[in-house]
Amino acid sequence: MSDIKHYIAPTTLEQALETLALGRVTILSGGTDLTPQVSVGRRHFEDTLMNIRRIEGLSQISMQGDEIRIGGSATVSDIRYHDLIMKYAPLLCETASHFASEQIRNAASIGGNICNASPAGDMIIPLLVLGASVELASWTKGVVQTRRIPLDEFFTGPGKTLRNSNELLAAVIFKKPSADFVGFFRKSGPRPALEISTVSLGIGGEMKEGKFQHVRVAMGAVGPTPLRGRQTEAALEGQKLTRTIIDHAVLAAQQDASPIDDIRATKWYRNHLVAVFTEELLYNVCQN
Amino acid sequence: MSVKTKLNFTLNSRPVNIEVPVDMTVLNLFRDFLDLKGTKYACGEGECGACTIEVDGKTINSCLMMAVDLQDRDVLTIEGLQKGNMLHPMQQAFVDHGAVQCGFCMPGMIIQANYLVKQNPSLTREEMKRGLEGNICRCTGYTKVLDAVAAVVGLKG
Secondary structure: OOOOOEEEOOOOHHHHHHHHHHOOEEEEOOOOOHHHHHHOOOOOOOOEEEEHHHOOOOOOEEEEOOEEEEEOOOEHHHHHOOHHHHHHOHHHHHHHHOOOOHHHHOOOEHHHHHHOOOOOOOOHHHHHHOOOEEEEEEEEOOEEEEEEEEHHHHEEEOOEEOOOOOOEEEEEEEEOOOOOEEEEEEEEOOOOOOOOOOEEEEEEEEEEOOEEEEEEEEEEOOOOOOEEOHHHHHHHOOEOOOHHHHHHHHHHHHHHOOOOOOOOOOHHHHHHHHHHHHHHHHHHHHHO | OOOEEEEEEEEOOEEEEEEEEOOOEHHHHHHHHOOOOOOOOOOOOOOOOOOEEEEOOEEEEOOOOEHHHHOOOEEEOHHHOOEOOEOOHHHHHHHHOOOOOOOOOHHHHHHHHHHHHHHOOOOOHHHHHHHOOOOOOOOOOOHHHHHHHHHHHOOOO
16 A cells, blocks of 8 residues: 555645646545555555545535536435435436445445446446536646536546546536436346446436437446447337337347456346346336 | 544544544544444445444444544444443344344444434334345344334334
């Protein structure tokens, strides 16, 4: 384990970004991924440990115009019980309620779940279904600069993202879903709690005059990153959810998924789950 | 050695001022520096709940929390529940219902159960099960644990 030379708990975003710009910083939020990763040697502390939980406003959840904005240090519990999220994106609350355990939900931040970039990161799946983007902030030329990246372009591999080391995930943002939006999430693991998903799947879209539109499908733990199921989306877009269409979507979902054999499940079993969950979630959409 | 920092927080209603290495976890601080051994170390990775404590009214796994983040916070551990010689009603219910066997998971289990009841005084048995998902017990099979929590919220059998 490497030694930490400085500790800082900034209270403003500016201070945090100035510190990041100096380099060699480990960002601490809930600590639920960082602590075990350091203790097994998968990660090492940089020279500076920066606690971002004291940054004013960074855990805020708000509506800005027609967008919902979740601050990077909002915890999974903050999201689960927030009035705005319950009203406009119950899919996120549902996913949050199946995230790890109550103790971990109370600590883990949304920014951490995203930036850890696990292919199985649970909160990422509903956010992909909601068409979310991340807002990255940095201290450039003496001012705070921000850029937005659509979440489905953000992940480049297991544990890897487009975030530069001088950037902080300030917020995750998505357009307020329309009143016709329906979305569902399903994950699997040997037990309901504290389970790293064997497969997770989310499907959402607008149901207008019996037709499923603006469909987004997201899958976890079936590839090197959480991914959008583009072929499944194409099979469903603008369609009435008949038996034939659902069968097509199930086949397409298995084309979208490219799982591997690992300690948690075999490739065969993951493909099987993708098929079952796709059918099940589309059934839920029909019932809604 | 990592650098140290000064830390001020409230622990079981008493102020604590201490200097800690910045890479230390809360669990380490409590057990090895403050001699509060009630909070248990078991898995060390947030899977078992034996190290559960309450921070600013919310439970967390103290093995995953960095001690530096305790600054200005209010902490409750199992040692803070008992009032003098009187067990806390949740502790007493666990005793009365035979919910304790080896006892190792109990401090975390009782802190978590107490938090759940504070959050929702009319907790259903199903909600208890969901709320205690993050606390693993290898002896009891959980039935008597749930009976004890149910007794505190006034649910019948």
